[in-house]
Amino acid sequence: MARINRAIELLGQDQAIYYVGGHTGHVLTHERGEIDAGTFADYINVGMEHGAFDMTGLAHYIAGLAAGGPTRSGHRMPTVIVEAPVNGTDEANIRFNAWQFRLILGQGAHGILLCQAETADAVRAFVESCRYPNNLIGVDPTLPSAVARLSGADRPRPGRQADGRPLLGVGTRGRGSEPTAAKVWGVTGEEYMALCDPWPLNPKGELLLGVKLESPEGVANCDEILAVPGLGFAEMGPGDLGLSLGYVAVPRDPYPAEMKAARDRIFAACKRHGIAFLEGATPDNVAAKLDAGVRVIAGHREDTAKIGRAHSRRAMPV
Numbered sequence: 271m272a273r274i275n276r277a278i279e280l281l282g283q284d285q286a287i288y289y290v291g292g293h294t295g296h297v298l299t300h301e302r303g304e305i306d307a308g309t310f311a312d313y314i315n316v317g318m319e320h321g322a323f324d325m326t327g328l329a330h331y332i333a334g335l336a337a338g339g340p341t342r343s344g345h346r347m348p349t350v351i352v353e354a355p356v357n358g359t360d361e362a363n364i365r366f367n368a369w370q371f372r373l374i375l376g377q378g379a380h381g382i383l384l385c386q387a388e389t390a391d392a393v394r395a396f397v398e399s400c401r402y403p404n405n406l407i408g409v410d411p412t413l414p415s416a417v418a419r420l421s422g423a424d425r426p427r428p429g430r431q432a433d434g435r436p437l438l439g440v441g442t443r444g445r446g447s448e449p450t451a452a453k454v455w456g457v458t459g460e461e462y463m464a465l466c467d468p469w470p471l472n473p474k475g476e477l478l479l480g481v482k483l484e485s486p487e488g489v490a491n492c493d494e495i496l497a498v499p500g501l502g503f504a505e506m507g508p509g510d511l512g513l514s515l516g517y518v519a520v521p522r523d524p525y526p527a528e529m530k531a532a533r534d535r536i537f538a539a540c541k542r543h544g545i546a547f548l549e550g551a552t553p554d555n556v557a558a559k560l561d562a563g564v565r566v567i568a569g570h571r572e573d574t575a576k577i578g579r580a581h582s583r584r585a586m587p588v
Contacts, residue, residue, distance in 0.1 A: 274455050275380045275476040276341065276586075277313045277349040278469045281502065281546055285584050286560055288567045288575040291315030293353065298327030303334020306348070307341065310572040310588055313349035313478075319385045323355055323370070329377045332454055342587045346456050349380045351478060357386030358481065361395045368399035368442060375400065375466065376447030378454025381478035381502070386510070388487040390494040394428075394438060397468060397500035400479060401441025405467045408499040410437035435497050468500040470544065478502045480548070480566075484510035489532040496539045503566050505548035506536045523550065537563070557581045 273279035277287045290311040298316070306314060314335075316328065335347040352374045356367035364384075374382055384396045403416075410428035419425060428437040445463075452462035455476070467475035479500055483492050484507025496504055512521040512529060521529055533549075540547040541563060548566035551559045556567065556578040567578060579588070 272344070273476070274346060274457070274465065275349050275469070275478060276343060276345045277351075277380070278476060278478055278502070279345075280312060280584075280586060281565060282470075283586075284565070285582055285586070286565045286567050286578055287312040287349075287546075288569075288578065289313045289315050289351070290570045291317065292570075293317035293319060294321035296321055296331075298324050298331040300330045300334035300337070303331040303336075304338035305334075306331075307335045307338025309348055310575055311348060311570075313351055313380075315383070316350060316352045316379075318355050318374075319353040319357075321353075325373050325377055328352070328374070328379070329450075332378045336454060336456075344587075349478065350378075351381035351383055351480070352379045353383045353385055356384075357388075358384045358392040358396060359386055359388045359487075361389065361391040364392050364395035364399065368395070371396070371399045372443055372447065375443070375477075376451055378451045380476065381480065383480045383482060385482045385507070386485060386488065387481035387483055387495055388485055389491055390436065390498055393481055393495050393498045393501070394436065396481075397479060397498060398439050399442050400477065401438075401467060401500070402443050402445075402463050403441045404463065405441055405472065407467070407472045408438045409440055413439065416440075436499070438499055469502055471500045480504055482507045483536055484508075485514055486511075489535060492536045493539045493542070496536075496543045496545055501543075501545050503546040503548050504536065504540050505566070505568075506533045508533075523555075551578065553577050 280287050288311050291314045294317050296316050339347040354370050387393050414423035428439045430436050448459040448462045452459045465476045468477045468479045469475035480503040482505050509520045537547050546565035549564045550568040553573050556574050
């Protein structure tokens with residue numbers, strides 16, 4: 271079966287992916303989706319951290335993308351990644367707001383970006399909230415089984431692998447939205463429940479999960495956060511991080527010294543843990559960014575994408 275998620279297919283080839291879509295103001299209509307199906311970008315970011323949490327609009331928009339497809343690369347539609355409103359400040363906040371992930375995924379989105387990620391426990395809860403409990407890759411095998419829990423066994427916090435990397439708890443996403451989402455993906459409900467699992471943790475997974483580290487706490491905890499299984503990409507958020515450091519105007523590359531150090535620290539952690547790093551680029555610097563290892567390109571410019579794709583000798587049609 272061919273990949274559903276074009277962004278994952280490209281990252282699996284060590285090719286960069288290019289996206290469009292801001293933090294707010296996305297027009298979520300069927301008509302707009304049909305138009306955007308022909309985008310130059312590999313994925314479309316739908317900003318709901320600051321934009322409206324509009325699930326009806328998202329459903330219409332994704333249906334429009336499917337109606338306007340397939341893409342010239344042969345995929346059903348461009349990948350859609352939604353910025354969730356909840357911030358990843360702590361585990362309790364994620365658990366209380368996991369309904370947001372369920373609704374976003376239920377409309378057929380291919381991925382979610384968790385903003386303001388600050389702790390590994392919050393990010394672990396995020397990944398678990400996006401997974402069905404029958405998908406067990408990366409789950410701590412010593413946790414009590416469902417049968418044992420029927421008899422009252424407590425569910426302790428998951429432990430770690432022998433190399434110190436954390437393990438996950440059981441997924442908490444419930445059955446119910448798969449008929450809708452499966453139709454969008456062009457698969458059966460059973461296939462959807464197997465495929466909607468985070469890549470690269472699950473090599474066959476079609477779900478791309480990311481985190482934005484945009485506070486001093488997130489930067490300080492970046493190595494532990496990015497060790498959590500289930501993440502596919504991460505970025506430094508220069509706007510909010512800069513604001514916390516007193517920069518009212520958004521600092522741009524080249525960053526002030528303390529932000530350059532934060533960026534390099536996050537980038538290094540991404541490389542250690544096999545996670546794609548997201549960063550802005552322009553036609554003038556995209557080749558250098560690609561050579562350095564950046565694999566998710568912001569900037570919303572088709573000319574940047576054209577130069578970058580030529581530089582990396584990309585074969586997949588746009």
